[in-house]
Amino acid sequence: MxxxxxxxxxxxxxxxxxxxxxxxxxxxxxxxxxxxxxxxxxxxxxxxxxxxxxxxxxxxxxxxxxxxxxxxxxxxxxxxxxxxxxxxxxxxxxxxxxxxxxxxxxxxxxxxxxxxxxxxxxxxxxxxxxxxxxxxxxxxxxxxxxxxxxxxxxxxxxxxxxxxxxxxxxxxxxxxHEEFRNAMKKMQTLHSKHDTPTFPEKNPPAFLLGFSYSPFDPNSVYLVNTTMDGQVIPLGQFDFGHGMSVQDRCMKTRNMVPNTTYPFLLDSVMTVETSSNDLIGFLHEGNTDNPSPTFLHFDIHQASILFKSAIGEFDGHAFSGIVYNENDGHFYTFSVQRNESKGFNFVVGQLHIEKNMLPYIYSELIRTEPEPLYVNYQWMTMDQKGNRLFVLMGNENTPDQLKARIYIFDLNYVWKFLKMVELDVSEYTFMSIHYYEKTGMLYAMSPGKWNGRLWTLVEINPLTGDVVEHIDVADMEYFKPHYGGSIFNAINQETGDFYHVLTLQDTNANIIVIVNIDGYSITYSEITNLSHVHNLVLIKNNF
CATH class of the missing domain: 2.60.40.730 (SOR catalytic domain)
Structure with a gap:
């Protein structure tokens, strides 16, 4: 074999x-x-x-x-x-x-x-x-x-x-083993509470791709497919790491010059080019203190890099997020930039190709007024029909209350900042937001507050900031209350399925949960381990 x-x-x-x-x-x-x-x-x-x-x-x-x-x-x-x-x-x-x-x-x-x-x-x-x-x-x-x-x-x-x-x-x-049986008993209880099947159909409407890596191996990362039966299947290998290597972080902590010879894939900055169903990310190849992103286009059908591109006219500010706009075929970026007088400006930029020739060119489109407090970038999502961009920002000075806002930008060739909406996080807090075209609402998986007892799928009104319970997902006795597990492109717009990764209590194991927004059904995967898989993206199954 x-x-x-x-x-x-x-x-x-x-x-x-x-x-x-x-x-x-x-x-x-x-x-x-x-x-x-x-x-x-x-x-x-x-x-x-x-x-x-x-x-x-x-x-x-x-x-x-x-x-x-x-x-x-x-x-x-x-x-x-x-x-x-x-x-x-x-x-x-x-x-x-x-x-x-x-x-x-x-x-x-x-x-x-x-x-x-x-x-x-x-x-x-x-x-x-x-x-x-x-x-x-x-x-x-x-x-x-x-x-x-x-x-x-x-x-x-x-x-x-x-x-x-x-x-x-x-x-x-x-x-x-008692540990194993305790974990399996919890999962059997969860499955028995729901009438939905443990596994989706043989040809599911969507699947999850991510990048698997060892933090101690700065030289390679794997594109993997994660499935509801617990499998993490390697599809292709790439000769770069994922995030700054442990060696470099240690040297930087000790005020030594970090090793800059290892390029790495940027964590938590990923999108899907829906016209081709391919993944888009960035490779960092320069000094660790100077942002120098290289545009990466991953061909998921061949599990390979279709092409790389430098960023022309790059302004030197790191990209916090990127989305693909189906209306004009361009990519839109978000960055937080220090203002010379006070606070920080939020900048929406565009990446485009001129005359069908590389490289991608960066253009600044929108710059907000300085903001001194809500400067913690958390997530961005796109309303493809309305051509609006929603960005979730957290308050730097409220580590316990976790105050948050949504900033809304118009991308209808007017390119302007529309409004800021204060969110009601008195009952529910979250780290990512996902737009659902059918309802015009945002959705997020929330552990409540730190003393919360339920994992809940919440509905967020982007115009008023109201946050309400949509579906109770599971008690805290099953899953840890943490803010990881978000997935890019998390909602299947055709089926209304919302995907998220939860972590079991008392273990390092994970469960993929699918919550149907319209039908209120919940499906749990088999036990898996995704702690080594980053940049998980929901891909529509066009195969």
């Missing part, structure tokens, strides 16, 4: 406070294993890829493709490095191959006591493809001076199954 064909899905990572060195518990590592004490010699193995341990002789541990299975490891001794924390990861490859496919990733945790032992449980969906001899590798890279990476390996065989959907394996060949 060629490892490049492996589609492995990170689904769940559960810290279990029992507390490095590193041991692979299940599937059981090669050689001896003693995890009864911290600092065990059997967890102290160096040398890639398997800590110097030869492959097992005889039959291998049997795992099943296309079904949920456990991987469990122990950090047997903590080697946390302040300022440059390490990580643990799990990967799989065909025996004899150097091409490792990432299964699970977990940052090192600062526990102070080095002899702290901690177990981690990853629940993954293995590829439904037979493999007579594959290797699962556990690795701990501490970044601590003098400490080499720790390695453990397990020899496994993967058996192909006839199941079309991931499911829990109840047979005796796998251990039963």
């Amino acid at each position: 060629a490892v490049s064909l492996i589609k492995v899905i990170m689904v769940l990572v559960l810290p279990s406070l029992v507390a490095g060195h590193l041991c692979l518990i299940h599937p059981r590592q090669r050689g001896d294993m003693d995890i009864s004490r911290a600092g065990s010699d059997t967890c102290f193995r160096h040398g890639a890829p398997c800590g110097g341990q030869n492959a097992s002789i005889g039959s291998y541990i049997l795992l099943f493709g296309g079904e949920q299975t456990f991987i469990k490891w122990q950090q047997n001794f903590n080697h946390y490095t302040v300022g440059y924390p390490g990580y643990m990861d799990i990967a799989i490859a065909e025996y004899g191959s150097d091409s490792w496919q990432l299964l699970a990733f977990n940052r090192d945790e600062y526990v102070h006591a080095q002899d702290h032992q901690q177990n981690y449980t990853a629940i993954v969906v293995l590829p439904n493809k037979a493999c007579d001899h594959c290797v699962i590798r556990a690795r701990y890279v501490s970044h601590k001076p003098g400490e080499q990476p720790f390695y453990q390996c397990s020899d496994v065989a993967v058996q192909q199954t006839v199941s079309a959907l991931p499911r829990v394996i109840e047979t005796n060949h796998q251990p039963k």
Whole structure:
């Protein structure tokens, strides 16, 4: 089996406070294993890829493709490095191959006591493809001076199954973990509360694309497809990172000159060119203190970069957001720029091509009066029919109240600032807004206030600022109250489906939730792990 064909899905990572060195518990590592004490010699193995341990002789541990299975490891001794924390990861490859496919990733945790032992449980969906001899590798890279990476390996065989959907394996060949069962019980309860199917139809009306990366690998990022059955499927690889590398951030913190040789994809700045259904983003290639975006056009059909373009007449101010205007085929940007006298100006710009020739040219269209307080950019969304741009801005000086406004801009070739609307956030707060053409309203997923008890889809009147409950989604006992999980282009305008990512309580796992605005139905995905996937975008299925 060629490892490049492996589609492995990170689904769940559960810290279990029992507390490095590193041991692979299940599937059981090669050689001896003693995890009864911290600092065990059997967890102290160096040398890639398997800590110097030869492959097992005889039959291998049997795992099943296309079904949920456990991987469990122990950090047997903590080697946390302040300022440059390490990580643990799990990967799989065909025996004899150097091409490792990432299964699970977990940052090192600062526990102070080095002899702290901690177990981690990853629940993954293995590829439904037979493999007579594959290797699962556990690795701990501490970044601590003098400490080499720790390695453990397990020899496994993967058996192909006839199941079309991931499911829990109840047979005796796998251990039963309380953490996993608690998470699954919560999901079963959620599914039982709703009459909608767990999975959408085989040819869903839309799907999610994003960019997967390891923060410790500044050289590559993967375009991935995330599905409602928990899969995170790699589609293509690109030779740049995602956000400033950990090394550069550490050097910058220590007032050293950051390494500028690694270009990276800008986080949280992405849109869809709906005419081609392709993704648009920006690559940063210059000094970390000087914005220098390069326009990227991703061809999602080929999982490749269709073209790159410098930004002609760029004014030197970073883009906070970008949207595609279906009416004129241009891209519109938003930036927050310091005013020489006081406060900040909000600037709407346009990116366009002249005479069908690159590069993209930047033009400033609208500049607001200076604003001293509402300067925290959060989100922008487009009313394609009305040709209006809505921008969500937060108040810098209200960290508890989280006051917010919507700024509305007219893009009907008049290009003017229309109005500012103060939002009523007394009951509901949120970090993104999404325009729905059918109702003319904005929608957002809200955890309420920090003492809230419900995740709620709220409706926002862009003209009055009223924020009201639309649909109760889930109790806080299931999902953490945080402001992540927003998706670009989150509403399917044809079906009325609103997409959002929630994080389960007591785990690092995620759930994709689809809320139908018109029919008030709710659909939950299977458990997945999207902590490593950024710039999630909802794409209309035109295939």
